[in-house]
Amino acid sequence: MSENNKKQLEQQLWNIANTLRGKMDADEFRDYILGFIFYKYLSEKMELYANKILTEDGLTYHDIDETTEEGQEYLEAIKEEAVHSLGYFLKPSELFSEMAKKGNSDNKEEGASNFILDELTQVLKHIEQSTMGTESEDDFNKLFEDLDLTSTKLGRTEAAKNELIAKVLGHLDKIDFKLEETEADVLGDAYEYLIGQFASGAGKKAGEFYTPQEVSKVLAKLVTTGKTKLKSVYDPTCGSGSLLLRVAKEVQEVSKFYGQELNRTTYNLARMNMILHDVHFQKFDIRQDDTLEHPQHLGQEFEAIVANPPFSAQWSANPLHMSDDRFSQYGKLAPGSKADFAFVQHMVHHLAENGTMALVLPHGALFRGGAEGHIRQYLIEDRNYLDAVIGLPANIFYGTSIPTCILVLKKCREQADNILFINASQHYGKEKTQNYLRVEDIEKIISTYRERYPENKYSYVAPLSEVKENGYNLNIPRYVDTFAEEEATDLQEIANSLFELEEEMQQTDSIIAGFCEELGITKPF
Known part of the structure; x- marks a missing residue:
C-alpha cells in the first residue's frame, strides 16, 4: 500500500473515532473504536479462512444456511479448524458486515428491526466462548469487557445508543482492511496510528499505555544490535504492546513475545494489538498483574528486554522481597517512593546471558543517592552490566515534560572496560508543544551506540575507573561536556x-x- 493510501486509511479511522468525541473522554471512546476495529478484523479473518476451506465445495461462507442440518455440519467442521488455526470462531450471521448491515438497514417490512445492541453483545460474548477449553482461551478471555453497550455515555435512550453504534459500524464497514495482502500490515499500522492519536489527547493517562513511536524505535534498535532473529522479547510494563511489536520490525523473526501489564483495560488492548498484527496466539504470552509484586514469568530468561516503566512509581519495598532472587543479591531494595531501580533489578534477573535490555528512566535515577546509588554501584562494580547511558530531550513523553534517559545493560559486554555516555538532549524536533526525535536524531543515537565513538559535546567513552572516581554517579554532564561558549562580544x-x-x-x-x-x-x- 502506498504511503498516500496508508495516510488516507489512518484519517478515515480517526474521522470515525471522532463520531464518539464529545460523548466521552478520549480514553473511553478509544476503547469502543479500537474494540470495533478488532471485531471487524476478527470477522474478516474468519471469513477469509472459511472461504479458503470452502473453495473445493464451490461455496463462500455467506452461502451457508445456518438453519439447515447441512449448514450446521459445515459450521462444526469449520469451527474445529478455525479454533485450532485462528484461535476463535464466528458464524456467518455473527460477522461484522452482517451486524453493520442490520444496524443500518432501511427495511421497513413488518417485524423488521435495525436494533442490534443485544445481538451485538451476544456476538462478542460468543467470540470469547468459542475459545473455552482451547489453547487460545487465556488470550481471548474477556477481551471485549470494556465495550459496554449499555453505557449512558452512548446516549440517554436505547434507541440513541443503537443509532450511534450502528453509525460507527456502518462507517467502519465501508473500509477495506486488505487482509488478503499478507505483505502489507495495513491494519496493524493504522491501529498503531490510532493508539498514538489517543495517547496524544489523553494527557497524563497516556503514559499508562503508550511509548512515543520514536522512543520505541530507539529501544528496539538498541536491543536488536547484532541480531537478525530473536528467540524471545519481553516487556514487564508492556502497555498496549506497541514496544514489543516495534522490536519485531527490527529483525527477521521473533519466536515469542512476553509481556505483563497491571491495568486491565490496557492489558486487553495489548492482546488485541498482538492479534491485529497477525501474531499467532501461540506466539505471545501477555499476563495481567503487578510486575514487581506478582511477577508472572519467573524462571524465564529473555534475549531482548525493553521497557518504559511508570516514572518513579511507588511500590511496597516490602522487606520480604529481600528473599526474592530478583533483589536478594543487591543487599538493598529500591525506595518505596521510587520503583525505578526495582524495575531494573527485575529486568536484569530475566535477562539471558546473550541478551540486551534497554529501558527508559527519569534523569534523576542517574544520580540519586541512598539505596539507588548502592544498586547502581553493584550493577557496575560487582556485575559490570551497564553498557550505555543515553540522555533524551525533555518533553518527548505524553503527560510529562521531565528529561529522561535510557539505560542499556548486557550480561556479556563486548566493551567490558568502559561505559558509553550519549547526550542526545539537544537533538530533537518540535511540533506544537511536544518535542520528538527526528529520523536523523535516532540514527545518530544508534550509530554512536554501535560504533562507540566519542564526539565533542555529544558522546564519551568513560573508563570504569572514571565512573568509580565519580562515585558511580551517572549524571551525563559529568562525562559529556555540555557547556556552550557564548560568542565573544x-x-x-x-x-x-x-x-x-x-x-x-x-x-x-x-x-x-x-x-x-x-x-x-x-x-x-
Whole structure:
C-alpha cells in the first residue's frame, strides 16, 4: 500500500473515532473504536479462512444456511479448524458486515428491526466462548469487557445508543482492511496510528499505555544490535504492546513475545494489538498483574528486554522481597517512593546471558543517592552490566515534560572496560508543544551506540575507573561536556551601532520638529 493510501486509511479511522468525541473522554471512546476495529478484523479473518476451506465445495461462507442440518455440519467442521488455526470462531450471521448491515438497514417490512445492541453483545460474548477449553482461551478471555453497550455515555435512550453504534459500524464497514495482502500490515499500522492519536489527547493517562513511536524505535534498535532473529522479547510494563511489536520490525523473526501489564483495560488492548498484527496466539504470552509484586514469568530468561516503566512509581519495598532472587543479591531494595531501580533489578534477573535490555528512566535515577546509588554501584562494580547511558530531550513523553534517559545493560559486554555516555538532549524536533526525535536524531543515537565513538559535546567513552572516581554517579554532564561558549562580544561594534542609532534619532527629531512648526504646534520634545 502506498504511503498516500496508508495516510488516507489512518484519517478515515480517526474521522470515525471522532463520531464518539464529545460523548466521552478520549480514553473511553478509544476503547469502543479500537474494540470495533478488532471485531471487524476478527470477522474478516474468519471469513477469509472459511472461504479458503470452502473453495473445493464451490461455496463462500455467506452461502451457508445456518438453519439447515447441512449448514450446521459445515459450521462444526469449520469451527474445529478455525479454533485450532485462528484461535476463535464466528458464524456467518455473527460477522461484522452482517451486524453493520442490520444496524443500518432501511427495511421497513413488518417485524423488521435495525436494533442490534443485544445481538451485538451476544456476538462478542460468543467470540470469547468459542475459545473455552482451547489453547487460545487465556488470550481471548474477556477481551471485549470494556465495550459496554449499555453505557449512558452512548446516549440517554436505547434507541440513541443503537443509532450511534450502528453509525460507527456502518462507517467502519465501508473500509477495506486488505487482509488478503499478507505483505502489507495495513491494519496493524493504522491501529498503531490510532493508539498514538489517543495517547496524544489523553494527557497524563497516556503514559499508562503508550511509548512515543520514536522512543520505541530507539529501544528496539538498541536491543536488536547484532541480531537478525530473536528467540524471545519481553516487556514487564508492556502497555498496549506497541514496544514489543516495534522490536519485531527490527529483525527477521521473533519466536515469542512476553509481556505483563497491571491495568486491565490496557492489558486487553495489548492482546488485541498482538492479534491485529497477525501474531499467532501461540506466539505471545501477555499476563495481567503487578510486575514487581506478582511477577508472572519467573524462571524465564529473555534475549531482548525493553521497557518504559511508570516514572518513579511507588511500590511496597516490602522487606520480604529481600528473599526474592530478583533483589536478594543487591543487599538493598529500591525506595518505596521510587520503583525505578526495582524495575531494573527485575529486568536484569530475566535477562539471558546473550541478551540486551534497554529501558527508559527519569534523569534523576542517574544520580540519586541512598539505596539507588548502592544498586547502581553493584550493577557496575560487582556485575559490570551497564553498557550505555543515553540522555533524551525533555518533553518527548505524553503527560510529562521531565528529561529522561535510557539505560542499556548486557550480561556479556563486548566493551567490558568502559561505559558509553550519549547526550542526545539537544537533538530533537518540535511540533506544537511536544518535542520528538527526528529520523536523523535516532540514527545518530544508534550509530554512536554501535560504533562507540566519542564526539565533542555529544558522546564519551568513560573508563570504569572514571565512573568509580565519580562515585558511580551517572549524571551525563559529568562525562559529556555540555557547556556552550557564548560568542565573544565586539564592544567597538556595539559602540558604532549606538552612534549610528543616535544619528538616526537626531534626524528623525529634526523631521518631526519641522512638521510641528508647519502645523503651529508645540514640539513633543
